[in-house]
Amino acid sequence: MIPYIDLKAQHRDIRDELTEAIGAVIDSAQFVLGPAVERFEGGFAEYCGARHAIGVNSGTTALHMALLALDIGAGDEVIVPAHTFIATAFAVRYVGAKPVLVDIDPDRLTMLPSAIEAAVTARTRAVIPVHMHGQMADMDPIMEIAARRGLAVIEDAAQAVGASYKGRPAGSVGAVGCFSFYPAKNLGACGEGGALVTSDDALARRLRGLRDWGQLTRGVHELPGYNFRMDGIQGAALGVKLRHLPAWTEARQRIAAEYDRAFARAASPRVVLPRPCPDGAHVYHHYAIRTPDRDALRRHLDGRGVQTAIHYALPVHLQPCLADLGLGPGTFPNAEAATAAILSLPIYPELAPSDVQRVVDAVVEGVHANG
Ligand SMILES: *Cc1c(COP(=O)(O)O)cnc(C)c1O
Numbered sequence: 580m581i582p583y584i585d586l587k588a589q590h591r592d593i594r595d596e597l598t599e600a601i602g603a604v605i606d607s608a609q610f611v612l613g614p615a616v617e618r619f620e621g622g623f624a625e626y627c628g629a630r631h632a633i634g635v636n637s638g639t640t641a642l643h644m645a646l647l648a649l650d651i652g653a654g655d656e657v658i659v660p661a662h663t664f665i666a667t668a669f670a671v672r673y674v675g676a677k678p679v680l681v682d683i684d685p686d687r688l689t690m691l692p693s694a695i696e697a698a699v700t701a702r703t704r705a706v707i708p709v710h711m712h713g714q715m716a717d718m719d720p721i722m723e724i725a726a727r728r729g730l731a732v733i734e735d736a737a738q739a740v741g742a743s744y745k746g747r748p749a750g751s752v753g754a755v756g757c758f759s760f761y762p763a764k765n766l767g768a769c770g771e772g773g774a775l776v777t778s779d780d781a782l783a784r785r786l787r788g789l790r791d792w793g794q795l796t797r798g799v800h801e802l803p804g805y806n807f808r809m810d811g812i813q814g815a816a817l818g819v820k821l822r823h824l825p826a827w828t829e830a831r832q833r834i835a836a837e838y839d840r841a842f843a844r845a846a847s848p849r850v851v852l853p854r855p856c857p858d859g860a861h862v863y864h865h866y867a868i869r870t871p872d873r874d875a876l877r878r879h880l881d882g883r884g885v886q887t888a889i890h891y892a893l894p895v896h897l898q899p900c901l902a903d904l905g906l907g908p909g910t911f912p913n914a915e916a917a918t919a920a921i922l923s924l925p926i927y928p929e930l931a932p933s934d935v936q937r938v939v940d941a942v943v944e945g946v947h948a949n950g
Contacts, residue, residue: 581925581934583886584763588929589827593819597769600815609811612791616814620774622821623758626741628751629776631783634809634817635790638737638759638773642670644807645733645755645775646705648785651676655704658730660690660716661894661914663709667735668895671707679703680896680904682911686854688712688867691913692720699724705731710739710749712890712923713765713831713864714855718744718752733757737773738864740766741828745858750776755786760817765831765864766824768813830928831863837932838866838924841939849946851920865890869920870946877922879945885938888923 590597604615616634624632635641651657653675659667661680671678681694690708706725708716715736725732732753736742739749740758750756758764760772777783785802788795793804835853842852851869855861867890870876880887894914896906908915924938 580884581886581930581938583888583923583925584927585929586762586767589927592929593823596819597816600819601769601812604811604815607811611811612808613811613814615811615818616809619814619818619821622818623774624776626748626821626824627756627776628748629756630778630780631776631786633775633777633783633786633790634814635773635775635807636809637771638757638761638764639666639670640790640807641757641759641773641775642666642707642733642735643673644786644789644805645757646670646674646676647789648782649705649731649733649754651704651731654702656700656702657704658690658695658698658706659895660707660709660711661896661911662688662711662891662917663735663895664737664891665895665898665900666737667707667709668901676704677702678895678901678904680906680911682913683711683917684717685913685916687714687717687856688917689714689716690721692717692724695721695724696728699728699730703728703730705733707733707735708753709735709737710742712853712867713739713742713862714853715739715742715744715749715752715859717856717858718747722752737761737764739862740764741824741860742862743860751778754779755782760813765828765862766817766820769816770810770813772809772813772817774809827928828862831926832861834926834928834930834932834935835861835863835866837935838926838939841936842868842942845939845943847943847946850942863926865923866926867921867923868942869917870922870942871920872946873920873922876942876945879948880938880941883941883945885941886925889921890923891918894918
């Protein structure tokens with residue numbers, strides 16, 4: 580069996596470091612924020628090339644807080660790509676604003692910059708490019724349109740920690756970058772977690788207040804805030820894992836290159852490989868191939884002991900909870916084509932090269948059987 584993801588393997592390698600760091604939090608009893616979170620925030624801000632990192636309790640919270648901090652609410656519109664995890668659109672709903680969906684670039688699978696302009700109205704306040712599968716959106720044209728139309732740019736970098744675009748790290752390009760440390764993400768907590776990064780001092784101060792019941796000074800609630808704080812244990816675990824992240828990212832990139840080479844040797848026209856753009860570094864949160872008979876291939880791989888995943892089976896505009904947007908099938912052809920064909924193959928730093936070849940053999944056998 581080749582699992583889709585193997586977190587136990589990751590934790591076997593760093594178990595002593597993790598238990599020591601978590602044990603220190605237990606000994607100190609600083610379970611909410613505290614020094615372990617502060618140390619992680621310092622390291623994470625530096626890693627992302629930003630002045631500030633603010634640790635919170637999930638990636639969804641990070642997106643929600645970015646919108647709150649920018650005063651986006653009822654009557655406002657926020658532009659979101661149709662191909663993303665549902666949380667991007669939900670965060671817009673949480674503040675009472677309207678998610679305005681746009682199609683994606685068919686190769687890059689991120690927000691199509693040319694679709695933004697047509698979606699902007701007098702009510703548009705922000706745009707949320709999502710760095711899907713580990714590759715950053717095409718940020719230059721997005722930043723240009725946003726500047727011209729007076730929109731804030733919030734990066735959903737939940738899948739792209741460590742990725743870059745023209746030398747700039749994910750999260751450092753827009754006004755604020757949002758990260759998830761859900762355990763299966765490239766940098767995962769031992770539970771839930773998230774962070775925002777920004778180089779705007781005033782915005783960082785607001786975010787620190789918002790996550791902690793609006794307190795900028797202890798006991799004085801200046802903002803209508805929330806309890807969105809990061810746990811000390813998660814800060815400790817993330818601090819340990821952040822040290823390993825560069826090596827893990829390199830391993831993911833090496834495995835992706837092995838997949839690329841093995842698929843190139845097999846030369847199957849029915850398998851479309853991920854298309855990393857030369858303008859940045861892809862961190863392969865997913866190695867997402869596209870193939871016409873996806874569901875049959877997935878069943879075939881299951882029978883061969885190769886677990887896969889689908890990110891995501893339905894585009895955002897066809898999710899039942901957003902039916903009130905009135906966007907039926909055919910609205911965003913690129914997002915619909917991607918979700919119909921996409922299949923994520925196992926990729927994680929501990930995946931053995933021999934397993935990569937086994938996966939490729941099973942995929943090639945499967946697409947031939949189907950086609
Ligand atoms: C994982 C993810 C989120 C949500 O993060 P959580 O930590 O699970 O709340 C948001 N956006 C994208 C693109 C994601 O992949």
